Amino acid sequence: MYAFNYHRPSSLADAARLLSNASDGKFIAGGQTLLPTLKQRLASPSDLIDLNGIAELNGIKVSGSSVTVGAATRHAAVASSAEIQKAIPTLAKLAGGIGDPQVRNMGTIGGSLANNDPAADYPAAVLGLGATVHTNKRKIAADDFFTGMFETALEDGEIITTVEFPIPKRAGYVKFPNPASRYVMVGAFVADTGTGIRVAINGAAPCVFRHKEMEAALAKSFSPDALKGIRTDAGQMNNDIHASAEYRAHLVGVMARRAVQAALG
Structure with a gap:
């Protein structure tokens, strides 16, 4: 150093x-x-x-309609929280599947979101649930927060303080992890929320994104079969030594169908 x-x-x-x-x-x-x-x-x-x-950056609070997580809260704390397991069990499960025990006991939700690694888990939960990112200056809606690979709407000197997740009617998250690093190669977070169906895809492209065609299909029929036949443009996918763009495009559909099934229980 x-x-x-x-x-x-x-x-x-x-x-x-x-x-x-x-x-x-x-x-x-x-x-x-x-x-x-x-x-x-x-x-x-x-x-x-x-x-x-900074004490105000730590902690978990669950109200009647939302779960608020402090930016410096460790992944392990989210995974083990009985309140989150009851309110948004998919969020707790997602946190419990990040990296390994060492990473989960050191990594924070705020750091993950500020970094916006394409292979990170939390961006899918934030975008999939339509969360709100609170900073020391303002509130940023999930749809406006993620702007590109390792890029966000955060300004210089802006600090994430909390993340507020609306409690969905049901939600599911499934990822295809790299077997060595456990980073997400392709993941899908599907949620039936108070404002409609949301499908967030992470790992597949340079930045987490919503799959609008899948959302429209699930709004008509919330079932894995509703997603059959929906294709994802391989030209927009990542292509590297771990998986080709075509393979990732295929996995988007597979992971999304499994996420719907997980949401259905």
């Missing part, structure tokens, strides 16, 4: 001030992406601002 200044603020205001005063500062919470990048000398920030000392 290169030398850097380390800060551990106790408030959002202090964190924002430290970043604005740094020549090239970075926020860190779980560090599941940033720390390996630093170790490989692919990044050399002047300052690291640790968000783990």
Whole structure:
């Protein structure tokens, strides 16, 4: 690693001030992406601002219609939360399938969303459930948050504080993981929400996206068979050593049908 200044603020205001005063500062919470990048000398920030000392970024709250998760909440805490398991069991199951125990006990939901890795799990839940991302400056709807590969609507110095998930009528998430890394090669999050059917696909393309054709089909008949015959454009899919674009396009349909079945129980 290169030398850097380390800060551990106790408030959002202090964190924002430290970043604005740094020549090239970075926020860190779980560090599941940033720390390996630093170790490989692919990044050399002047300052690291640790968000783990900010109490308001931690915790889980369930109301009558929503589940709110603090940005610094670990994946393991979401997976083991009895309240989330009751309100949105699919969200708890998704969190329990992220990486391995070490990753789940260090990684945070806010860090995952801010990084927006195409192979991350949480973006599918946020987009699939129509969640709202709260920051220290504003509220951002899920449909407006994810803008491209490793890109989001977050502005410089903006910090995710909580993520608010509406409780759906039913939901299911199924992914095809890379057998070595457990990263998502193709995943599908299907939800029957108060505002309609939502289908979010992750891993397949450069950025998580909604599959509108599948949503329209499921709105007419919420069953796996409703998705038969729906094709996904391979030209929009990722193509790498792990899977071809054509294979990923095929898996989109397979995972989506399985996600519907999971939602049906």
